[in-house]
Amino acid sequence: MTTWSCFLAGPTGQSTVAHLALLALFVVSTPCLAQGGRVLESELLRERCPACSVSIKLVGVIRDTLDHYGDAAGIADIALSGDSTVIILPWKPTDAAIVAVTFSGRQLWRGGRPGQGPGEFTRAASIGSLMGDSIVVYDRSLGRLSVLSRTGKYVRGFTVLPTAYSVLALGGTSAIVAGRFAGTSTDLVRRKLPLHLLQGESVVRSFGEVVSRVDPREPFQYDRLLLSSPQGFISVSRANHLIIEAWDRGGSLQRRFVYEPSWFPVQTSLAPTGPSAPPPPIVYDGWVDENQLLWLIVGKAGQRWREAFDSALSRGEGGQSIHRLIHPELLYQGVAVVVDLQRRELVVARPLPFLPRFALGGSVVADFAAIGTSVGAIRLHKLTLRQ
Numbered sequence: 001m002t003t004w005s006c007f008l009a010g011p012t013g014q015s016t017v018a019h020l021a022l023l024a025l026f027v028v029s030t031p032c033l034a035q036g037g038r039v040l041e042s043e044l045l046r047e048r049c050p051a052c053s054v055s056i057k058l059v060g061v062i063r064d065t066l067d068h069y070g071d072a073a074g075i076a077d078i079a080l081s082g083d084s085t086v087i088i089l090p091w092k093p094t095d096a097a098i099v100a101v102t103f104s105g106r107q108l109w110r111g112g113r114p115g116q117g118p119g120e121f122t123r124a125a126s127i128g129s130l131m132g133d134s135i136v137v138y139d140r141s142l143g144r145l146s147v148l149s150r151t152g153k154y155v156r157g158f159t160v161l162p163t164a165y166s167v168l169a170l171g172g173t174s175a176i177v178a179g180r181f182a183g184t185s186t187d188l189v190r191r192k193l194p195l196h197l198l199q200g201e202s203v204v205r206s207f208g209e210v211v212s213r214v215d216p217r218e219p220f221q222y223d224r225l226l227l228s229s230p231q232g233f234i235s236v237s238r239a240n241h242l243i244i245e246a247w248d249r250g251g252s253l254q255r256r257f258v259y260e261p262s263w264f265p266v267q268t269s270l271a272p273t274g275p276s277a278p279p280p281p282i283v284y285d286g287w288v289d290e291n292q293l294l295w296l297i298v299g300k301a302g303q304r305w306r307e308a309f310d311s312a313l314s315r316g317e318g319g320q321s322i323h324r325l326i327h328p329e330l331l332y333q334g335v336a337v338v339v340d341l342q343r344r345e346l347v348v349a350r351p352l353p354f355l356p357r358f359a360l361g362g363s364v365v366a367d368f369a370a371i372g373t374s375v376g377a378i379r380l381h382k383l384t385l386r387q
Contacts, residue, residue: 044259044339044346053386054336054350059364060103060380062086075368078378079127080361081135081150086380089124089137097121098137098152103380111152116142119154128169129361138167145175159201168226168233173200176233178224194222195235197251207251208235225296229288229341236296238283241266244294246341257339261349263300272331274323275306279331285359293347293385294339297356297365299332334367338385347385356381 076089081100085108088099097112097120112121123141134155135148145167146157160167164179177196195208225236232248242264244257260266264281272279278301286296302308308330309323316322325331334352339345356365363383368376 041256041258042344044257048345048347049387052348055384055386057382058379059382062101062105062378076124077126078358078360078366080364081129087127087135089127097124100152109152111148118157136169145169160198161196165223166226168228174198176226178222178226178235180222194224225283225286227286227288234288234294236283236286239280244339275309278305284357287359289363292342294341296337297359298335298337299355300335302330302333304330336383
């Protein structure tokens, strides 16, 4: 699965007053819980708007035959820079680590290069934007955040946790990281604190908790989707269960939402095992819109998921007998889950006729499609809630 992140707005090269205040609050405060020490937990049981629908409009098709990024396996992340520039991170870059194109696929610029030095990337995993259209790229292999200009030129960078799964840049050299703390503190290891505030290359504070109905294995304890919100930020467990936590700017956990539909059972493994058990659901990406609605793009077992596997057994690694995955496009289908953060209600959960892998911003999502027999394409869709 790709790591996906959104980034809070902040000017290039410096922290705003708001960001400095946020950092100060994180440093001096301890995790506060709402209403006398208890987290307000809401179970999302019924849809508020059963008659609502999610409309889908195709807004762009990006074809390419050279970089092979019209394929889910070839893309690390996709994001919008401004209103009309699409930034693409290939998993295995050749001459450029970042490609900028229009909605129709016309190339605007190429930036970065393979390597380990400044402005170089080994395994760029996620991308976002800061104010002024500056671009932030997280390299999972190097454990580094790099800030680039809106034309792809390197500005500066700093190291984050080497076991980070998601990164939410706060501006300047501050970031929230979801990952396993790599220090030697036995207390931190015992408590398994999943969220960390970074200033520069130092961990200022670790907080949060492992929330699960069962005892999950890594990376379930630490792998969270991090999204910015007007009140602070949102963390969402990607797999095993669907738990949403809303944090304020002071680092206090304000509310927890638990959503347990029949199609998202508690899981103990991320890997599809074969035609005997459906593949585990995965939260791919999300965003918070201007109406305080949290949108989550989830992959659940497709209607024909059993046909994704070869019915005959083959010999896999270690000599084990396995059912090989031969039709991955049948394994999952997309679901749009919309939660009203202010009213603390599930608005809708609607299946989609395609499987979005990325939320680019501005309610635009991306999926992959084959065009003809050899050319792949990224399709861009705009999602709108119809009431």
